[in-house]
Amino acid sequence: MEKHTILGGKVHVYRRSNSKNWQCSTYLNGRNRRMTTKQESLSHAKDVAEDWYFELIGKSKRGELKNEKTFKQAAERFLIEYEAITLGERSPAWVRGHKDRLRLHLLPFFGELGLSEVTAGKVQEYRLHRIETSKTGQPPARKTLHNEIVTLRQTLKTAVRHGWLSHVPDLSAPYKTQGKLEHRPWFSPKEYKQLYEATRKRARELRQSNHRKHAEDLHDFVLFMANTGLRPDEAYNIEHRDVEIVEDEATGEVILEIEVRGKRGVGYCKSMPNAVRPYQRIVQRNSPQPMDKVFPTNHLRMFNTVLDQESLKFSRDGKRRTAYSLRHTYISLRLMEGADIYQVAKNCRTSVEMIEKHYAAHIKNVIDAAAVNVRRERPNKIKSAEDIAEELADV
Structure with missing residues (x-):
């Protein structure tokens, strides 16, 4: 690994042997932070690293710098564990579905958020976001959105198991009514x-x-x-x-x-x-x-x-x-x-x-139908004293 330091040793700029781009790292607010500069030139990489470091300092002063794991980190851990543990028990298509839902929808929305910021309100914002940004003009199917929330829940459960999150927030949809029962398409x-x-x-x-x-x-x-x-x-x-x-x-x-x-x-x-x-x-x-x-x-x-x-x-x-x-x-x-x-x-x-x-x-x-259409026999009408007296007079 080729390594250089800048800003009095506060920032390290390094390049691994199997990579052509330079990366940078620093220690700030109790944790190591890394980023790729996406630069092949060392001088350009140093400039990017300096800007990145001073941006971190600004976020730290404004209280915007997170000292917790992000949703993206939890998602990466979830995919590693899920694919290894369910090998042979879940179809490759289902595992690939989790990857696709994270890559296409969940990570662009939640990826940079700290895990504590993934709240019930934020999840509701995600539902609205998915409806408003649909490319077809139609909201995503109920099953599609349900599967995305399943992937989200599994990711948050992974964070809870590792102690990165205290609990999984309420992910249920508010105002939810009973889903309409629809008959599956068949041939008469x-x-x-x-x-x-x-x-x-x-x-x-x-x-x-x-x-x-x-x-x-x-x-x-x-x-x-x-x-x-x-x-x-x-x-x-x-x-x-x-x-x-x-x-x-x-x-x-x-x-x-x-x-x-x-x-x-x-x-x-x-x-x-x-x-x-x-x-x-x-x-x-x-x-x-x-x-x-x-x-x-x-x-x-x-x-x-x-x-x-x-x-x-x-x-x-x-x-x-x-x-x-x-x-x-x-x-x-x-x-x-x-x-x-x-x-x-x-x-x-x-x-x-x-x-x-x-x-x-x-x-x-x-x-x-015979068991359903049961009719209880009605009791005979109780006769009054006058009716009985009339019947006896006739006799």
Whole structure:
């Protein structure tokens, strides 16, 4: 390391062997402070270091110099710990989401603040800032803002664990009302039939062998997903050794037993009988090895093309349909057929609460009207003494 001192030894200007830019450091108000000068020239770096030092002195006299950890430092520590501790337990996409939310939104707003300055009021200012600075002109989605507050809370919890912050402030949204329950986009029985007939027609009409194979794979993907209820990420993780064709003891029907690996870890799924034939066609087309993926490609572009052509891309509530909608279709159709909600939740590796919350439009089929429409028998009207006397006179 090459090192120089200026201002009577109060400021050090140094350059590490693996860097082309000079950095500067000083000790002020009980802590070391560092900054990069972003200069390759030593003389220019010294000028930047002097200006930086005198600016720090001015902030110190005005009481603006913080003697606590900043939000940026807590965020750096959080990312290091979170990625190391959750390795293999959280998907890389979720970890990357924390990084992106910090980099794009949280650090530009909170980064230079001391941790004690991240108060409930400051968080509310952040919410307003996100709404006012939206590039689309629309406020960020409720889920988007919720995920950003989750990342913020995790960062502050890291600071608390290290003793940099006494407690996490109240991050709940004021004036918050109960979120509107919205049904997840699915395909009604009529729409589902329209979809698989369109994918089947596309597979038959395509002449080029390569495109035809993709169309056939998409058709079988649609049928497989709507008859198993798998999440798309679970389906793309399945290998052929995870799938077994069996005869179900309870029903006597031939079904698929699938060992599922997804966001909930390892689980199991028993398919509907209609999933067997699509899977057999996949095996026949590809002649796979046990460790090969059942769906090595996702065909999402072709899937979206079919949705657009059939005017099925959006549900009647204006919700965009995706491959996930096939899972929602499976759950909805099972409930409409009167399946036990607990067994459906168990087979889909989710909770009864989630199904009741997001699929309430179809719960009507599992409500027993006879148990609800109970009428209590009314007691007979008590007869007065005059009525009794009249009845006796008639006799």
